[in-house]
């Protein structure tokens with residue numbers, strides 16, 4: 001298959017994941033368009049992490065369809081490295097920057113991720129690489145922190161650095177797990193703006209519990225519950241849904 005059969009970037013249909021008889025995903029169907037940002041909310045255990053695991057190839061669905069890039073790639077048949085190479089980047093909740101390197105070296109290493117460890121550390125930084133580093137640092141608001149040790153950054157800045165390192169891979173789809181957790185109010189607001197900027201050129205899926213942050217994102221929201229979609233629409237729309245209030249918002 002090398003022709004796009006549907007316009008969606010990500011197409012999940014009737015995906016179930018069963019662990020020892022327990023349905024972590026239960027006929028989940030969801031599509032994400034090109035350059036769309038979507039927020040995913042839902043109570044603990046709703047299946048948000050399992051959904052990300054299916055998209056990135058970490059978990060195989062028991063049944064169901066998971067296609068990427070207009071139906072060209074069947075994610076259920078590919079391994080994690082291949083899926084990452086297709087342009088699906090994932091940011092976990094805890095930042096994994098290299099604390100002893102400075103900010104720009106972290107980005108540089110991410111840009112050279114396809115090179116071996118020796119070439120990564122010792123090949124010269126070409127003007128093209130420097131230009132990309134500058135662009136990324138500008139985007140993630142760390143230009144003035146470029147020579148700081150990554151370990152000395154604030155929690156929020158570390159999250160931004162890691163987002164920058166993912167951008168180095170030019171993902172078509174960026175999956176972001178609870179970016180606002182542990183951030184100050186100002187960092188949270190800046191992160192919403194940052195993700196909106198990123199979604200101008202690629203698709204972004206954000207899993208989040210912080211409703212103030214989700215409101216700032218101002219995008220379509222999907223509510224997961226017991227492994228399937230409970231409601232979908234604007235935050236105001238899903239917030240007025242009785243079942244959503246009962247299982248999630250009204251807690």
Ligand SMILES: Nc1ncnc2c1ncn2[C@@H]1O[C@H](COP(=O)(O)OP(=O)(O)OP(=O)(O)O)[C@@H](O)[C@H]1O
Nearest residue numbers: 019022023024042043044045046047048049050051
């Ligand atoms: N490897 C596994 N084996 C057995 N059960 C699992 C496994 N992974 C997840 N589960 C179960 O599947 C359900 C869905 O979990 P998942 O982590 O996807 O939910 P979540 O929406 O991400 O929750 P949270 O908001 O707490 O992170 C949970 O009840 C969890 O205990």
